[in-house]
Amino acid sequence: MSSGLLFCFLGAISFGLLASVSKMAERRKCNASALVVSLFVWATVAMLVRTATLRSGFYLPVKAIGVGVACGICAAVAYFAFQSSIQIGKVTVGWLMMNLSAGVPALFSIWIYNETLSPLKLSAFALAGVSLLFLFWGHRAEEQEAEKLQDTKVSGRLVWLLLMLVILLTNGMSSFGLKVIAGWALPQAAKFPYLTTWYAAGFAVIAVPMWFKGTRVRWKELGWGAAMAALSMGGQVAMAMALDSNMPGHVVFPVTIGGSILVVALVGRFFFGERMNRLNTTGVVFGFLSVLLLSIE
Numbered sequence: 001m002s003s004g005l006l007f008c009f010l011g012a013i014s015f016g017l018l019a020s021v022s023k024m025a026e027r028r029k030c031n032a033s034a035l036v037v038s039l040f041v042w043a044t045v046a047m048l049v050r051t052a053t054l055r056s057g058f059y060l061p062v063k064a065i066g067v068g069v070a071c072g073i074c075a076a077v078a079y080f081a082f083q084s085s086i087q088i089g090k091v092t093v094g095w096l097m098m099n100l101s102a103g104v105p106a107l108f109s110i111w112i113y114n115e116t117l118s119p120l121k122l123s124a125f126a127l128a129g130v131s132l133l134f135l136f137w138g139h140r141a142e143e144q145e146a147e148k149l150q151d152t153k154v155s156g157r158l159v160w161l162l163l164m165l166v167i168l169l170t171n172g173m174s175s176f177g178l179k180v181i182a183g184w185a186l187p188q189a190a191k192f193p194y195l196t197t198w199y200a201a202g203f204a205v206i207a208v209p210m211w212f213k214g215t216r217v218r219w220k221e222l223g224w225g226a227a228m229a230a231l232s233m234g235g236q237v238a239m240a241m242a243l244d245s246n247m248p249g250h251v252v253f254p255v256t257i258g259g260s261i262l263v264v265a266l267v268g269r270f271f272f273g274e275r276m277n278r279l280n281t282t283g284v285v286f287g288f289l290s291v292l293l294l295s296i297e
Contacts, residue, residue: 004247011238016263038225072201101172134283
């Protein structure tokens with residue numbers, strides 16, 4: 001096995017475990033906002049330390065800072081929505097939605113950068129639409145089954161739908177800034193102050209409402225947040241090392257992202273006991289295929 005492919009698998013495992021650890025934290029009654037704040041604080045500190053080692057220091061054009069703030073806010077909102085969604089839905093579906101959101105910046109790229117809408121991307125968008133329909137029908141069927149068993153109406157469908165919509169619209173856009181600043185031909189080292197800004201903005205957008213509500217970050221959220229930050233950055237580093245080893249992007253992204261979905265699906269089924277009906281399973285399969293096609297350059 002080549003080193004590049006090994007790093008792809010390590011990235012898939014890291015990202016898959018990130019979602020799984022999020023579910024573990026939810027099972028231990030961690031507060032969603034406190035957990036996200038903890039994750040972004042740890043990541044901000046790590047990126048700040050890395051930035052401090054650069055000769056250029058924290059040099060970043062104002063326009064890049066603006067992009068970093070906007071995209072960091074999107075990232076925090078997306079992960080808060082994901083963390084909240086796994087309280088009322090399945091972690092596999094939530095994580096699939098996090099990855100399906102890549103279609104949103106793909107559409108923006110076609111619009112802003114006049115990129116060609118290839119048959120491959122068109123197929124990916126079509127599969128994503130079919131996947132979303134099956135996932136909606138599957139969640140509705142699960143609620144109806146729960147109502148029969150409990151003989152009472154189960155609420156939360158609208159909340160779940162809103163959380164899925166928020167994830168879909170924000171998570172993909174959180175990474176779109178990297179494409180924007182890449183077009184400005186900034187020095188390669190600029191990604192570290194950019195990511196510092198990115199994580200710091202994400203921390204602030206969740207921490208400020210927490211402060212007004214009087215919500216505190218407890219030790220358990222600090223611990224789980226540190227683990228999640230390590231897995232998040234570990235996945236990013238693994239992907240970067242795979243690309244640095246001359247592994248082509250059309251291999252790195254499908255293997256890493258698609259692999260993480262499979263890891264989450266297996267953990268959700270065998271560790272958390274999350275069973276999916278046929279509608280949800282079909283939706284996940286179509287979504288998985290859509291993510292693979294979206295990942296291919």
